[in-house]
Structure formats: C-alpha cells, structure tokens
Amino acid sequence: NAGVTQTPKFQVLKTGQSMTLQCAQDMNHEYMSWYRQDPGMGLRLIHYSVGAGITDQGEVPNGYNVSRSTTEDFPLRLLSAAPSQTSVYFCASSYSTSAHAEAFFGQGTRLTVV
C-alpha cells in the first residue's frame, strides 16, 4: 500500500526560484491538505482541498499555490521561494471531511531556501 506519497524528500532552492512539491494518494480520499512543520510551532495548515476542483486557504497560505485537478494529486507550488519557507512540508489525506476521519500523512519534504 503506497498511501500518501510525497516527492521530493529533500530540496534546496535559491531565493526566488519556484518549484512544485508533489503529493499523491492512492486511497481515493476526498480530503487532502498541506502542512508545514517548524520547530516549536507544530504543524500549520497551508492549503486544503475537500475534493477535485475545490481548494481553500489554511492558516499560512501566502507564497503558496495549489490545485486539485484529480482526486489523487494535490501539488503545492512555491511561486518565488524565500528563506522563511525553509521548513518540512507534509501532505495529508483523509477519506472524507467528516470530523471523524483519520488523516494519513506522507513522509515529508525537507525544503531549504538559501
């Protein structure tokens, strides 16, 4: 079972560069989300999607774009990388938007912006 797959695992960017973090799930989950994890701040929600074609902003959306053209994929785009975006990024999915639904996480992408 692949679950939630994130690529790449590690990435170094120069300030101003753009890139896309990939996230795919094979569980036919309706809900997908992106979090960033920073020391002492837990996980903060960047963007989320409640289904294909529907996305919305989370707590810290600035500097990031998302799209959800298929149920399986939910890429996160950094438009112009900044050192403040150095973080570990996690993609998560759950089978529904119900409050009871357990979230499944990918392995994470460690991004460094220099």
Add this chain to the structure above:
Amino acid sequence: AQSVSQHNHHVILSEAASLELGCNYSYGGTVNLFWYVQYPGQHLQLLLKYFSGDPLVKGIKGFEAEFIKSKFSFNLRKPSVQWSDTAEYFCAVNAPGNTGKLIFGQGTTLQVKP
C-alpha cells in the same frame, strides 16, 4: 480562533518511567481529539482518537488519553515508557464544521534514555 496548547515542549525520561503529556484546547463546542506520533525520520501516525463515549481512550503501543471536558484537556499517558517511544508527539483537534481541517499543538519531544 480555535487553538491547541501542549504544555511540555521537551520531556526526558528513563525507561520504565510513567509518562503524561498535557494537551488543552480552546474550543467550547463538540470536539474530536487526536494524538499523533512522529518517530525520528518518519511521517506522523495516529496514536489514538476521541470522538464520543468513554472519555478514556486506548491507543496503540500501550498509550491512552483521557478527555476531561470541564478542563478542555486531552492528556496522553503511558504507564511505562520504552526507548522506542522516543519521538515527537502532537495533539490535534478538528476545526468546527466538516472541513476535515486539523489544528495541531506545538508538539512535545520525548526522549527516553535506556
């Protein structure tokens, strides 16, 4: 806004010691509560969850948590920790409404000395 607070940021215990990690949330309505664990270099995994019913919830690997509504708390406990419990622990609550969004606490790093 809804928030989750974890009191202990870094806990160091010897093997066989008892563990209690504090978690408080701010929302006054119906809540669904989770504890996730992140072992070194791995993704977040669900330890246990509370939706309704018995406020004492048992999870994997001998962990349990108690929901105390009057104290807005959901503390995590384990009677006897092992070296393999070394990890970061996150408390989370579902945001109001069926959005699927999770709000995380800051995390607690547990180090168990052999």
